[in-house]
């Protein structure tokens with residue numbers, strides 16, 4: 444396949460100048476739907492789960508994937524993920540518990556890691572004894588102990604080290620500054636004492652130190668993994684290390700995909716079969732890696748106008764439909780659904796949404812074919828944290844989702 448754009452791959456590419464995704468002509472699908480349209484590819488999701496399974500096999504350890512449904516909880520998609528049989532599910536709220544159960548995940552396939560967990564949350568979670576709970580605070584350990592003494596729990600630790608896409612501070616969950624997540628080394632003894640007081644068995648060590656890391660961040664990530672592994676020596680009953688999510692994918696032309704050989708080797712050396720801790724299961728709970736590049740958002744151009752020296756194309760959806768580009772500088776790169784037949788040169792276009800906020804810009808001076816009213820644009824990498832984080836800001840939240 445001859446690639447014209449960095450993001451093209453076998454199931455996402457131009458065929459005779461028309462954008463094709465999961466074997467469908469995107470422009471044709473867009474014309475069948477009024478308003479913004481999210482498209483998701485079931486095959487790509489399965490392929491991502493399989494790629495991750497192969498990477499975990501390289502660690503030489505027993506392994507388990509929990510799909511982080513916070514990334515995308517569209518029912519048909521979640522039902523499909525459950526049917527693959529390739530993973531369990533990571534949840535972070537009672538609402539997500541209900542949705543996971545309805546989608547066909549058994550309680551034993553569900554792992555909870557949440558923050559700001561109230562007694563009301565706990566009471567609902569504990570109604571499903573098979574669900575595994577990772578504790579984010581000492582208070583949470585105590586409150587589980589009071590409600591269910593003698594049970595098994597996981598503890599989320601904070602190694603004061605982490606990383607995220609492009610070392611972004613906003614995407615780093617553990618680092619120099621104090622964050623709200625997990626239990627720090629300074630409070631570790633107290634956490635263990637509380638678990639002991641209620642006869643709780645700590646069977647899982649959990650950490651999640653940031654989102655979107657790629658190969659360039661693996662050095663920092665390894666230091667965080669190493670720091671987390673130090674907690675293991677105090678956990679005689681531990682069976683599982685849950686390394687969280689955060690596995691990144693390319694968002695820009697110069698991003699290389701995560702190097703799974705290196706990734707698996709780090710795990711093998713610190714918690715797997717090349718480490719002092721033999722026989723542990725490695726669990727991982729990614730959201731983005733599974734669904735983000737398996738989805739796109741299709742918007743149509745409503746207006747094209749030159750303002751000073753900038754050519755604007757305005758589309759019928761804004762950052763409220765995919766907040767990550769605006770919040771985290773994680774772009775959803777625009778791709779024209781139809782390229783001009785005559786190989787006209789691309790022009791620099793600034794693509795703006797329909798929300799009354801200055802930050803509502805999809806891309807600045809982006810090379811695109813000449814656009815006209817009614818043209819469709821696909822915003823790639825909108826499978827994760829787009830519809831799931833969408834809002835009705837300016838009452839422009841309506842959109843259709845479709846699983847292909």
Ligand SMILES: Cc1ncc(COP(=O)(O)O)c(C=O)c1O
Pocket residue numbers: 511514533556651653654655687688689690728729730731732
């Ligand atoms: C505890 C936990 N696990 C997993 C995830 C999923 O992260 P990602 O989608 O980056 O893989 C998150 C995301 O914030 C998280 O907080």
